Amino acid sequence: MNAQSDERGGVARVAEPDSVTGDGAGPERELGSRAPAFIKASKPLHVSWQVGVFAVGLAVVAAGVAMLVLPGPGWFVIFGGMAIWATEFVWAQLVLRWTRRKVTEAAQKALDPKVRRRNILLTAAGLVIVAVLGAVYLWRFGLSLPWNVSE
Structure with a gap:
């Protein structure tokens, strides 16, 4: 993907959209943090916010991994943890975009x-x-x- 980092705001954005997915959703959301503006304004507060989001996402993903061998919706919970991470981290947003694209392709193939x-x-x-x-x-x-x- 061609994401660029904006050092002043700490936000990554897509330089040029490669293509629209074709599923009618339109252009994809901008990459980067979705924290409130007052949190982004302070560097220590934003880093603390990111640590908190990472910790909560890690706990949810760990619970999902445990549910792969224990009773429970393991993969659903893992993707929920990834969605939590995607509110703050570009790499998680890219993973979720790739996953969404693959699931859409599989659904279209299954409907063939x-x-x-x-x-x-x-x-x-x-x-x-x-x-x-x-x-x-x-x-x-x-x-x-x-x-x-x-x-």
Whole structure:
């Protein structure tokens, strides 16, 4: 991406828009801090704000990573933490833009009629296989649970 840093205001901005994403959203938001103006006016206060935003975002991302192995919406929480970071950090804004672009591409690809037809056929074949295996189990063992089968 072609982001430039403005040393006076500490704000990065896009020099020239590469292209519009084509999803009807229009041009993307300006890169940089979204802190209130009175916080940006004072360098120590702005740095403290950034440390706080980073700490909160880190806690949310860490909780999301823990939820990948524990019960919970892990990826959703991780992207929530990235969104918190994106309120203050350009690198997180760029990661979220890339992620949004990839999700949009995947959604468009999934809606392609050929891909949808293939996915429906694969799902139907999988359901038939599961149904046949279930029928074989019921025919062989009846309605007993697997850990109660004595054979």
